[in-house]
Amino acid sequence: MAYWLMKSEPETYSIDHLIKDKTTQWEGVRNYQARNFMRDDMKIGDTVLFYHSNTKPPGIIGLAKVCKESYPDFFAWDPESDYFDPKSPKDAPKWFMVDVEFKKKFKKIISLDELKSRPELADMLVTRKGQRLSVQPVEHKHFIFVTALAEAS
Numbered sequence: 001m002a003y004w005l006m007k008s009e010p011e012t013y014s015i016d017h018l019i020k021d022k023t024t025q026w027e028g029v030r031n032y033q034a035r036n037f038m039r040d041d042m043k044i045g046d047t048v049l050f051y052h053s054n055t056k057p058p059g060i061i062g063l064a065k066v067c068k069e070s071y072p073d074f075f076a077w078d079p080e081s082d083y084f085d086p087k088s089p090k091d092a093p094k095w096f097m098v099d100v101e102f103k104k105k106f107k108k109i110i111s112l113d114e115l116k117s118r119p120e121l122a123d124m125l126v127t128r129k130g131q132r133l134s135v136q137p138v139e140h141k142h143f144i145f146v147t148a149l150a151e152a153s
Contacts, residue, residue, distance in 0.1 A: 002046045003138040004037070005060070005126055006100070007053040015050050015062045015105050023067055023101040026135075027075045028083040030095065034135035039070040039096040041137070048100055049138060049146060051126070057111035060146060068099035106150040120145050 006026060008014065018024055029035050048064040072093035075083040088094035116127045124142045125131050138146075 002041065002043065003049070003140060003143040004042065004046060004066075005049040005051050005136050005138050006064070007051045007134040009054045010052045011055075014052065015102075018050070018062075018064060018100070018102045019105060021102075023099055025097050025099055027073050027097045029073070029097065029134055030083065030085070031133060031135075034133050035094075035096055037135045037137065038098050042066050042069060042098050044069055047103070047143065049143070052109065053134075057109060057113060059109040059111035059113075059115065060106070060150070061109045062105040063103040063147075064100040065103050066098050067101040070096040070098050073097040106153065108153045110146060110149050110153070114149070115146070118145070118149075 013024065026038065029038060044066055046066040048066065049060045050062045050064050052058060052061050073083065073095040075081040076085040076088040076093065076095045077090055078084055083095075085094060112126070115121050115124065121127050121142055124138065125133070125136045
């Protein structure tokens, strides 16, 4: 099993939306490296740190689980979608998505500032300056530390 961090703006799709929906498609990823993580590496059962971005404060708010492995992001084929990409044909899709299901909401957000203040997380991708990937791997040791922080709050 692998661990991931997936970012979503809460105004677009929050952990509360996922609680209500139970599962969702993680569509609209338009970064090649993030796409490759979803397409090539994410497996059913992998655990996700659900991260609220572009909010005050940004941070990890809960857990989700990959419940469907990658498949073409069909929003890329819909001219009415914000994620439309005319350069992604159906016979050779450029973009992929996975499905995730709700697992747990933390009692409080573990803010990016708190993550950055912990020496144990200094090499976690999300704490690195300029790291903006919306989907990124998380090392087991970082996952354990973050979930312990959540339990302590």
